[in-house]
Amino acid sequence: AQKITQTQPGMFVQEKEAVTLDCTYDTSDPSYGLFWYKQPSSGEMIFLIYQGSYDQQNATEGRYSLNFQKARKSANLVISASQLGDSAMYFCAMRGSGYSTLTFGKGTMLLVSP
C-alpha cells in the first residue's frame, strides 16, 4: 500500500520568505515517484515538481525545490522567496511503479501575507 502524510494543515509565511511544506510517505515499492501539486482557490490542480526515487539529486523547478531524504521517507517542498500568488493548497502525491493510482496527502494550505 501507498501512504502520504502531510502533517501541516496550514502554514503562514510573509512575502519574500522561504517556506517548507512537509511530506512523508510510505511504500514497499522500490521504485516510485513523488509529486507536488498546487491547487489555488480557483480549483485547478497544477503540477509543480517531480522526484524519482532513484534520482541522485534533489529536484528543482524555478523557486520550487524538493528536499528528498530517502532514508527518512520524506519529500518536503521548499518554496523560496514566497509571493502572494503562492497562496494555495499544496498536495504531495506518490505513485509506485507497481501502481496505477496516484496517492495524495490531505494537503497543506499556504497563506502568504504582504
Next chain:
Amino acid sequence: EAQVTQNPRYLITVTGKKLTVTCSQNMNHEYMSWYRQDPGLGLRQIYYSMNVEVTDKGDVPEGYKVSRKEKRNFPLILESPSPNQTSLYFCASRAGGALETQYFGPGTRLLVL
C-alpha cells in the same frame, strides 16, 4: 498547448438525471483517470484507463461508468446521480511509463440536488 480539457466546468442537476462529463487530452497519453475531491477525504480515484478499450476500477467506482473508445477522450458517466456524488471531479492523463507525471484538467464542480 498541451492540455487536458473537461466540460462542463460547473453543473447543477437533479437526482436520477443521467449526465456525462467529457474529458479530452491532446498529449497522446496512454493513461487517463478520473478523480473526485471531497473535503476531508482528499482526492480519490474513480476509474482509470491504460489505453483504448482498457479500463479498470479505482478506489470509488460505485455509481460511475467510463468508456475509452478513442485515445484522447475519456468521458465519465453518471447514470443516476445522487446527492452523495456532489463533488469536484478531475480528469487526468499521463504517458505510459509508471513514473510519468500526471496532468489534470481544470475540474468540474457537480451539485446533485
